[in-house]
Amino acid sequence: PESQDLAGRDVVVSAGGTREPIDPVRFIGNRSSGRQGVALAQAAAARGAHVTLVAANLAQDVTEQVRTGERPCAVVQVESTAQLRDAVRAAGADADVVVMAAAVADFRPAATPDAKIKKVPGQGPAPIELVENPDILAELARERLRPDQVVVGFAAETGDASGSVLEHGRAKARRKGADLIAVNAVGSGRGFGTDSNEVTVLDGAGDVVGQASGSKRAVADALWDAVVKLLP
């Protein structure tokens, strides 16, 4: 039996990936499967929390499983970043913890026409003008919908010439202002779309406070362990 260390707690988890409409039939999206966010929601429910999963474009069977499982979660389905933001802020207004596990599109098309964009023979592609999306995690960390709310984010990073995965994660932890950031290495078969994950948990100052690897459920439980330590 799981420990019930989240009993009576209200938590919100966002999962999946947002889609930004280009026109009524097309979108800009990303490859997030939503598996880590779903594992976080299920782990929290198993530990006694009341969970709202804000699900951005998850597969229907996954959504049903979360909604009707042994420890059911409330599910709010969204598509775009604007919808995700509204849903997270509404559900998060009274939450003890908000975890932003969704992959949020950094940019969206500046305008969304009501009619499908046509291909005109002989003409090249029309450019799509993009504008920046709000950083939902940074907003939550800055505004604090509730004074004692714990705000958690993810940082999917690849190492490059300007720094290692952990160095990039550290910089992000300081920039975003969240209480915890789960840093995971992505690329070359890791992270996205797989059933296992490897994360280092950093606090807001960028110091390591936890480490986990294995199934996404094991990683989820390690992250909740770190969250529980911060709860008043």
Ligand code: C5P
């Ligand atoms: O900056 P980056 O996208 O790598 O940050 C990832 C973290 O920030 C994730 O927790 C993601 O859910 C969150 N995020 C957000 N709003 C954005 C972009 C990212 O909440 N516009």
